[in-house]
Amino acid sequence: EAGVTQFPSHSVIEKGQTVTLRCDPISGHDNLYWYRRVMGKEIKFLLHFVKESKQDESGMPNNRFLAERTGGTYSTLKVQPAELEDSGVYFCASGDSYNSPLHFGNGTRLTVT
Amino acid sequence: GQSLEQPSEVTAVEGAIVQINCTYQTSGFYGLSWYQQHDGGAPTFLSYNALDGLEETGRFSSFLSRSDSYGYLLLQELQMKDSASYFCAVRDRSTGGFKTIFGAGTRLFVKA
Numbered sequence: 646e647a648g649v650t651q652f653p654s655h656s657v658i659e660k661g662q663t664v665t666l667r668c669d670p671i672s673g674h675d676n677l678y679w680y681r682r683v684m685g686k687e688i689k690f691l692l693h694f695v696k697e698s699k700q701d702e703s704g705m706p707n708n709r710f711l712a713e714r715t716g717g718t719y720s721t722l723k724v725q726p727a728e729l730e731d732s733g734v735y736f737c738a739s740g741d742s743y744n745s746p747l748h749f750g751n752g753t754r755l756t757v758t
Numbered sequence: 759g760q761s762l763e764q765p766s767e768v769t770a771v772e773g774a775i776v777q778i779n780c781t782y783q784t785s786g787f788y789g790l791s792w793y794q795q796h797d798g799g800a801p802t803f804l805s806y807n808a809l810d811g812l813e814e815t816g817r818f819s820s821f822l823s824r825s826d827s828y829g830y831l832l833l834q835e836l837q838m839k840d841s842a843s844y845f846c847a848v849r850d851r852s853t854g855g856f857k858t859i860f861g862a863g864t865r866l867f868v869k870a
Contacts, residue, residue, distance in 0.1 A: 649800070678857070687762070688801065688845060688860035701855045736801070743856040744849070746791065746803035 646671060649750035651737050657756045663725040666753045670719070670739030676700075677720050678740075678747065679712060683733040694720060695743075727757045760784040762861035764846050769867040770836055778831045778844050778864045786852030790822050790829045793845045795863070801845060804831070808849075833866075841868045 650669045658664050670677045679691040691710070692702040696717035705712070709728070714720040724731050734754050738747040762782045770776040782790070789808040793801040807813055807822035807829060819832040833840055843863040850859050 680860070685766075685862065687862040688847075690857050690859060693855060693857055701853055701857055703853050738801075744788075746806065747793075747801075747858055749793075749800040749802070751798070751800045 649737055649739050649748050651735075651750035651753050653753055654751065655754045655756075657758065658727055659758055660729055661726045663723065664727055664755060666722045666724075666735055666737075666755070668720045668722070668737030668750060670737070671741075671748055674739035674741050674748070675717065676740040676743060676745075677714060678738045679720070679722055680736040680738065681733045682736065682752075688736065691722075724755075727755075729757050731755060732757045760848060760850055760852065760859045762846055762848060762859065764844075764861045764864045766862065767865045767867070769869065771869050772836055772838060774836050775832065775834050776836060776866065778833075778846075778866070780829050780831075780846030780861060782827050782829075782846070782848050782861075784848050784850050784852060784859065786850045787824070787827075788849040788851050788856065790820070791847040791849065791858065792818075792820055792831045793847060793860075795843045795845065797842075804844075806849075836868050838868050838870065841866055 677694040690704040693700045694714045711723045734752040736752045738749045764780045792804040795801040805820040822829040845863045847860045
């Protein structure tokens with residue numbers, strides 16, 4: 646089976662610009678998660694989708710971040726406008742049930758200059 | 759809130775045994791997982807403990823003590839390819855739904 650894929654793998658943007666990250670979960674996985682890791686720190690939870698619904702978005706830092714999941718398939722995470730502190734690696738993960746292990750993508754490394 | 763503590767770095771020699779400890783604090787604990795991440799790669803699932811005791815999977819074992827809010831990952835017969843970051847992660851339900859909360863990771867260096 647194909648794994649979780651994320652696009653792009655790297656993105657360098659200027660402060661104030663907009664960036665959209667995409668995640669394609671493993672087919673059939675209803676649960677989709679976004680995480681972010683700033684260098685050397687924890688892999689921080691951002692939000693959790695079950696199918697197309699946001700189950701938990703308690704980790705979203707502010708309203709500059711918008712996540713969507715179209716039709717319960719792929720998901721996008723938009724940052725608008727980007728700030729310097731948004732730099733980090735954004736991971737997407739999926740799971741087939743609430744209690745199953747997480748399958749991660751390779752992440753998108755976002756650099757805001 | 760939730761928090762996890764694990765050492766930032768551990769160094770060991772090839773063939774040795776290493777233990778990576780993890781203590782956690784959460785009001786909605788459901789289970790403890792371990793993930794491995796090589797540089798530039800995706801975190802990959804290693805093990806999960808929901809109940810007290812030891813779970814063994816090949817060279818890797820994981821232990822949980824719910825009463826002590828403590829767990830560890832034990833790696834035996836270390837190989838150079840085991841050099842990676844290891845994250846403990848709590849399956850948490852304190853916000854109503856289930857989510858996995860990660861620690862900051864332990865960087866393991868395996869020397870020849």
